[in-house]
Amino acid sequence: MKILSVEQIREADQYTIKNLPITSINLMERASEEVVKWISPYFSTDYDIIILVGSGNNGGDGLAIGRLLSKLNYKVRILLTMGETGSPDFEENLKRLKLIKTVRILNDFDFINADKKSIYIDAIFGSGLSRPIKGEIASWIQKANEASGTKIAIDIPSGLFADKPSPDETIFISDYTLSFQVPKLAFMMAENQAFIGHSEILDIGLSKEFINNCLSDYSIFKITNYHKSSLKVASIAHKGIRGRAAIIAGGHARMGAASLAAKAALHSGIGLISVQVCPPCINIIQIQIPEALILADENEYALGSFLDYEKQDALVFGPAIGFANKTIKLLEKILSHYKGQLILDADAITILAEHRELLELLPKGTILTPHHGEFKRLVGKYDNNFEALMQLKSFCKHHKVVMILKGQHTAICDEKGFVSFNTTGNNGMAKGGSGDLLCGILAGIAPRVKTPFETAKLAVYLHGVAGDQSLKEFGENYMTPSTMISNLKEAFKSIE
Ligand SMILES: NC(=O)C1=CN([C@@H]2O[C@H](COP(=O)(O)OP(=O)(O)OC[C@H]3O[C@@H](n4cnc5c(N)ncnc54)[C@H](OP(=O)(O)O)[C@@H]3O)[C@@H](O)[C@H]2O)[C@@H](O)CC1
Ligand SMILES: [K+]
Structure with a gap:
């Protein structure tokens, strides 16, 4: 699903009105009907509805929603936060609303004494927000934020810029954000999650043809037939x-990472998994993973032998591998000579950050999987996720690599700077070993999926589905990367 900019959404709106048989006021009506269709099955008419409206088209939506809810017998009050003059569709909807005598239109509202079973609908500002909110409107939003009750934002919480x-x-804090047609880039940013709550994208019938033709660097990952068929074998x-x-992970006394990654690769369908191991650790892997072949390193404590990797379709290098000189040299040799799908994680990324000359050796299409801490080591500090996104795109374009920037909505960027956001997964996955699992899934599917970007998107998706299944089965505290390995079963079944 594409993510469009505010400008593109505006153009899609104009194109739809010009080329499809619908007027601007009827498009607003349709959007408002979709909102009411979403609200009415969830909330009975016992709920009091208080709608805060601005004077633009977001406010117009609020007025139409109020009229439609009152027709369904909800008790509706409208708070005009910016007076009665506004956009043409706002004014038309105000006229229509005034014909309904049961709806109270207010210029003031006592939030403190409001019924606890209230729903506050924020229709002050939508995509037309042009500056921070100040003065009286800010104080209405603050009062609504402090009031008890359910909070629903229309299109986007007021105060939040879409892109x-x-x-x-001041930003409205929503439990639900009901957004029109396409998700906004702001919804993908971890710092905005507390304001957005649960988001739903409502189809309001903007021209699909126009949206399909829009160019966007951003999208939300959806499984396609390509992904399903790529995993099938003869x-x-x-x-x-x-x-x-x-x-190639771990080292003496750190074999857990290698073991988790190898198990995840096995349960992701790899034909043959090998693990490079220091001699004292051979038994650990052989006992834990009887299916694994051992690639014996010559070194006792830290991995450092460049072995014959020619037959390996994919190599994972990095989890818990440490920073011994011989390990750094091994990475250098792998970067220079290995021709298959390389997956670099954890310590490998820190090594790259500290030995920047190695960055120039990165083979095209290498998959790197940093979390934000590791990514900052590579690109320097940033203050918010929008800046991180710009850094991500420029890093991938410059080095021609695919990067998985792990976070609440993990961002996967390709060599050209296209970014796909993942929406599976949950907080319970933020535990040591979770990244090793992702490396294993990447290695497990890479030989079949073939392109690094599709491999990365699909692996992150499956990792998240396994996490979601583990959350359901074991709960946030009990679930571990090991339970997630067993839940890969459902993840793969879900895309068969
Ligand atoms: N796309 C679609 O297809 C459809 C879109 N629809 C709806 O339209 C919404 C977009 O509507 P919109 O463009 O009228 O903008 P909106 O956010 O209502 O407000 C703009 C007004 O607020 C003002 N203003 C801004 N910031 C301010 C501030 N801090 N403090 C004070 N004032 C401020 C701004 O003033 P200005 O910046 O011009 O000075 C302007 O007057 C969209 O989110 C969706 O809900 C649906 O109806 C169906 C189809
Ligand atoms: K809003």
Whole structure:
């Protein structure tokens, strides 16, 4: 699903009105009907509805929503935060609303004494927000934020800019955001989640043709037939068809990362998994993962031997591998000579950040999987996720790599700067070992999916589905990366 800018949404609006048989006021009516269709099954008419309206088209939506809810017998009050003069569609809807005598139109509202079973609907500002909110409107929003009751924002919470960082000032805090047609970039930013709550995208019938033709660097990942079919293999499969991968991770007393990654690769369908191991740790891997082949390193404590990786379709390098000189040299050799799908995680990223000459050796299409801390080591500080996004795009374009920037909505960027956001997963996944699992899934599917960007998007998606299933089955506290490995079963089944 594409994410469009405010400018593109405005153009889609204009195109729709010009080319489809619908007027601007009827488009507003349709949007408001969709909102009411969403609200009415969830909330009975016992709820009091208080709608805060501005004077633009977001306010116009608020007025139409009020009229439609009152027709369904909800008790509706409208608070005009910016008076009675506004956009043409706002004024038309105010006229229509005034014909309904049961709706009270107010210029003031006592939030403190309001019924607790209230729903506050924020229709003050939508995509037309042009500056931080100040003065009386800000104080209405603050009072609504402090009031008890359910909060619903129309299109976007007032005070939040749709496609740029929002100032640390007044923003409506929603439980639900009901947004029109396409998600906004602001919805993908971790710092905005507390204001957005749960978001729903309502189809209001803007021209699909126009939206399909819009160019956007941003989208939300959805499984396609391509992903499903890429994981299928010929009916008489031998292990070579599913591919081979090797895990180069851990070291003496740090074999957990290698073990988790190898298990995840096995449960993601790899044909043959190998693990590079220091001699004292060979038994650990052999006992834990009987399916794994051992690539014996010559070194006792830190991995450092450059072995024959020619047959490996994918190599994971980095989790818990440490920073010994021989390990850094091994990474350098792998960057210079390995031709398959390289996946770099954790310590490998820190090594790259500290030995920047190695960045120039990164093979095209390498997949890097940093969390924000590791990413900052690579690109320097940033203050918000919009800045992180710009850094991400420029890093991937410059080095021609695919990066998975892990976070609440993990961002996956390709070599050209296209960013796909993932929406599966949950807080319970933020535990040590979760990243090792992702590396294993990447290695497990890379030989079949073939392109690094599609591999990265699909692996992150599956990792999140396994996490969501673990949350359901075990709860946020009990779930671990190991339970998530068992839940890969449901993740893969869900896309069969
Ligand atoms: N896209 C679609 O297809 C559809 C869109 N629809 C709806 O339209 C909404 C967009 O409407 P919109 O463009 O009228 O903008 P909106 O946010 O209502 O307000 C703009 C007004 O507020 C003012 N203003 C701004 N910031 C301010 C501030 N801090 N403090 C004070 N004033 C401020 C601003 O003034 P100005 O910046 O011009 O000085 C202007 O007067 C969209 O979110 C959706 O809900 C639906 O109806 C269906 C179809
Ligand atoms: K709003």
